[in-house]
Amino acid sequence: MSEVQSEAQPSHGGLLSARLIAVVVIFGCIYYASSVIITLICSILIAAVLEPGVNLLERVRVPRWLASLLMVLLMLAAAYLLIYVIYDRARDFFDELPKITTKLRQLTNSIRSAAQNFSKGTQLTSPSDASLPTVRLQQESPWVQFLLSGFRSVYSFAVTVMFIPFLVFFMLTSKHQLWSASLNLFPLQKRQQAEDVIHAIAHMLRRFVVGNFLVGLISAGLITPVFAILHLRYAPLMGFLAAFLSLVPYIGVALGIVPPLLVALLQYDAVAPFVAIAVTVAVVHFVAMNILTPKLVGHRVNLNALSVTIAMMFWGWLWGGVGLVLAVPITAGIKAVCDNVESLKPYGAWMGDG
Secondary structure (H helix, E strand, O other): OHHHHHHHHHHHHHHHHHHHHHHHHHHHHHHHOHHHHHHHHHHHHHHHHHHHHHHHHHHOOOOHHHHHHHHHHHHHHHHHHHHHHHHHHHHHHHHOHHHHHHHHHHHHHHHHHHHHHHHHOOOOOOHHHHHOHHHHHHHHHHHHHHHHHHHHHHHHHHHHHHHHHHHHHHHHHOHHHHHHHHHHOOOHHHHHHHHHHHHHHHHHHHHHHHHHHHHHHHHHHHHHHHHHHOOOOOHHHHHHHHHHHOOOOOOHHHHHHHHHHHHHOOOOOOOHHHHHHHHHHHHHHHHHHHHHHHHHOOOOOOOOHHHHHHHHHHHHHHHOHHHHHHHHHHHHHHHHHHHHOHHHHHHHHHHOOO
16 A cells, blocks of 8 residues: 555656646747747737628628638728828827937936935036036937847837738638637547637637727727827827727826827926826726726626736736737636636636626
8 A cells, every 4th residue: 555655656746747847848938939929819819800700791601711801801901091091190200209319318317417416415517517428328329229139029020910911811711620620639528618618718809809999999089189189299199009008907007198298298398288198098098997998898808906917927028018918818818718617717716806
């Protein structure tokens, strides 16, 4: 009996070691193959959104391959139209970036000088100290290094984005084959459970993407008129950016306020417009998160604050800004799996919001 127990312990330890090694390998693949995985996740999200349109066209006797092609072309046309509408204003905005940088540098130097004067107990700084030519070199050098180091990332991003329409088309066209092949990966007694999990994830992703897009459009429709009344430059572009950036959980308000405040630095010397911009974005964000999101997104993404915060910290650390955007749908997908697998339900309940 003791020999059986002594043999069971090593096997348990070996199983635990194998699981730990598997987890390390999985996270290593997620990190080093981030561009591939992000492309796949974005393609799955878009395919989930376009799937109802493909089904609708199939009902009117359009072949599935043609319906998938039409929906992908419609998506590309909508993206092109959006880029065309905001291109001129975005180009003017980027032309103004050097002026914004100069204004920020002057503001930073003023704050730094005031802090130094306060700490030293002096009344005024001498002209020789105010010029600070070394500050200019320290401020410009990181920008050059950032642009040089970011060129490869931008190129990689552009190449990756080019694959998304093809992946979406193949996912939509081969949905039934992929569905059958995916279910065949599971034992016969587990296939119904696997089907429920896939249905839950697809429904959640579709409702999450479409609902948040509508929330962003409504928020942009509320913010843009206020910016126009304030005569803020590039009001439509700034309203669009502020609305959609504010959708990011927890840090969305800060992200949404930054672009219009940067543009406001070029226009206003008074404090009132800055306060009006910040209050507008904050109020619309509050309305969107507490009224619009529950109505349009619903309770399909039922995650508590702690799990969302941990997910954003982890995926943001792993993938940067893209990880922050994808953290909630990825975590909600994991919770959908946990809610439909008996052995994982306690983990789903821990991530849930009541």
